[in-house]
Amino acid sequence: MNTRHLAALPSLIESVPFRAAERADPYWEGMFATGSSDGWVSASQHRRAPADQMRWSGIPPRYVTGQDEALKEMRTNRHRASILAALGAVSSWRTVTREQLACIAGSRVMGNTYPAALSAPFSAGLLAHGYVSAGMNRLAPAAQRMSMWTVGDQIDAYAQYRKSLTFAEHIAITGGQDWNSEHRFDRHNVLTTELALRVAEFCDIATVLGEKQVSLPSLLAASGLQAQQSDLGRRADAGIVRRDGLVIAIETTASVGEAFRRKIAKWAQILQRHPTYELPLVVLIVDVSTPSQATSAAAKNTANSEIQAAIREAVRDYPGTALNRTASRLGMVPWTEWFPSPHLVSDSFDALTASFLARGTHDTEEGWRPVRLLDEEELSYREGSAEAGETIATNTRLLAGTPYWLRRGTAPRTDQYLLSQFSPSSVDALTDPSIPDRMIGPGFTQQVAGRKWRHMTSPERVQTGFLS
Template sequence: MNTRHLADLPSPIASVPFSAAQRADPYWEGMFATGSSDGWVSASQHRRAPADQMRWSGIPPRYVTGQEEALKEMRTNRHRPSILAALGAVSSWRTVTREQLACIAGSRVMGNTYPAALSAPFSAGMLAHGYVSAGMNRLAPAGQRMSMWTVGDQIDAYAQYRKSLTFAEHIAITGGQDWNSEHRFDRHNVLTTELALRVAEFCDVATVLGEKQVSLPSLLAASGLQAQQADLGRRADAGIVRRDGLVIALETTASVGEAFRRKIAKWAQILQRHPTYELPLIVLVVDVSTPSQATSAAPKNTANSEIQAAIREAVRDYPGTALNRTASRLGMVSWTDWFPGPHEVSSPFEELTVSFLARGTDDTEEGWRPVRLLDEKELPYREGSAEAGETITTNARLLSGTPCWLRPGAVPRTDQYLLGRAGRGNIDTLVDPSVPDRMTGPGFTRQVAGRKWRKLVELSFHARTQGGSHPSTSLNEAGRQQAVKVM
């Protein structure tokens, strides 16, 4: 197995700030001692704190303003692209380091500890800021300590901010789903985000998806199916989309308990129930247990061994059929298999080589075989096609949580969707709509500092009356007599 430094791999994002070789290594640098971090501060906490504690927080004195004042500023165009980028990133990935945020957004300024662009969403309660408090990071000066962003504690604030967003901007942030806060497993979230960013940078994939986009109901809806009531909230931690449309659902874990075994058994049951032509999905468990866990535990008690046992048990209970074997859709890999040292990468990572259970019905059988997930011959998907992969990729380009280098290209016509909802789908609004840079490419936050005014496009149509006149009528999202504005 060959090992190279991340900087030695060919990368399509050499000009993007904080590529994988430039970011801190969240696994090998020991930034997280446990699954959760205790360093979070919200604007509401900061306002309630005594003056001496405000100084301890490290937040610049003028960074926190009143919530109403912050919401008012967010309704303007000041820092609008940067705010959309940050809100979309935490919505998709739950927790991101400042370096990961800068990489996703394509903006070096966003890699600062307290960028001016994020003062308003932080003060409004839509973002929370935290320092990584483990390892050497806790001893570093405040300006150099690694920090993170996540969804804030004022969930209702988004409903007010939503009123000032276009439909396209709302989709960019949430993907059309609810704005919520589920992030309290920071090491888990940061490592999942890091893995997805490295795959997006170095592997030949169509796109990567955050946790919010890899829900079972959404995946089944593409085949016209509905998830069972008990599975409505089921989702993976992240997704990798292959060129033929096959989705590799990531489940990262650092420990194995009863809850994890139940989760794997549930995934095996779902895979048995839905063949790939209904659910184009395989599940990959990634062992992210700490290096100290791996060296201190007995071989039979390591997370890797426990994950293997959980998969064996799940496959035994839900084996599938001859044409839909669960063992062929449920694999595992360890972080150290792909990344054996700080900023190091092994050759199996480039093709995403993982282990699948070869037979999988007998606890006494070892039966693990390597499979290259990106090799369509080793892992076939008969119903796959380039068109299927492009459909997912096209939709993902709308999301500001999608890494900036994966956004350029065609995007869905959100203007036509709105007109269709208003009963005017036959109107040819724009033959070739101009999509702003914040929606498509590395320029999502090209102009982070200062004011950036959006060019508004007002769409109107003329209804010919019996008398031959052409009164102008405009529609908004709900079909009322107002203008639809596509930004």
């Protein structure tokens, strides 16, 4: 296996800070002892805490303001772009480190532990802040400890903030979906985000998608299909979009249990039900078991074998057809195969080489075969085209959670989208105005319309249809 340092790879990121080579390595540096972190602090918790505990939190005293005051400040243009970037990042990726946030936003300032721009959304309850509390990171000075951002605990605050946003800004944050907060698995989310950022920085792809954008209903909607009721909440952890429009859905896991086996079986069932011309999707399971497990041959073999066993079982139950083999659309790769040491990358990462069941490729062949996911000939998608990939990339340029270097280029006109939904002929008041008799007298003019609109409520004006 040939390896190189991340700094030796040609990068699409122009500025040096917060490239993959400069960011902390969340896998090998032992930042997370378990899947979840207990270091989160919200503004509401900070306000309720005694004075001594406020000091322990590490939050600057003036960083937390009242919620109403914070929402009022967010309605101004002060730090508006930074706030949109942060809210869009946590909405798409769930949990991001401060370095990852700076990378997504393309802003050095966002890499600070407590950037001034995020004081208002933090105080409003739209963001929560936390320190990585495992490994050597917990011993570092507060200014150098790795910290994270996620969706805050005041979900209703977004409805108030939404009133001050344009339609384009709302789309940039949520992609047109609900603002919500789900249970956080910080290590899982940070590693998924890190993988997507590395692919976006070094690989020849169309774009990457956060968890919120890789839902099964959204993917099927492109083909004019609806997901079954039981699959409405089905989504992957992230997505990588090839130049021809094929989506590589990423499922990261650190352990294999019954819930994981059911998830893989469900994906296999979906892949069997929908061929690539309906659902341009390949599912890739990434083994992110902890570095201590990765350095133990027995533990590593166990994790790999359990994932492979889950895939074999799923493919056996849902094999697909001769032209749509499930085995060709469901693969796996260990994190250590692409990134064998801190800030090192193997050659297999260039084309995203992963392992797929060899079953079905030859009459008697069994075992596993390597497949380069970015090779359009090796993993073919007959219905794919450059236009399909560009369409997805164009749409994701609207999202603040898309890494900033992938947002360059033409983006859809959201104002034109709104106008396309309506026409003057579809609004009755514009074509055939009708005002009840009781609304054309002086009472309406003086009490409701106001004196300056008296001329617009006269019977003569109504009869001539001046608004048509």
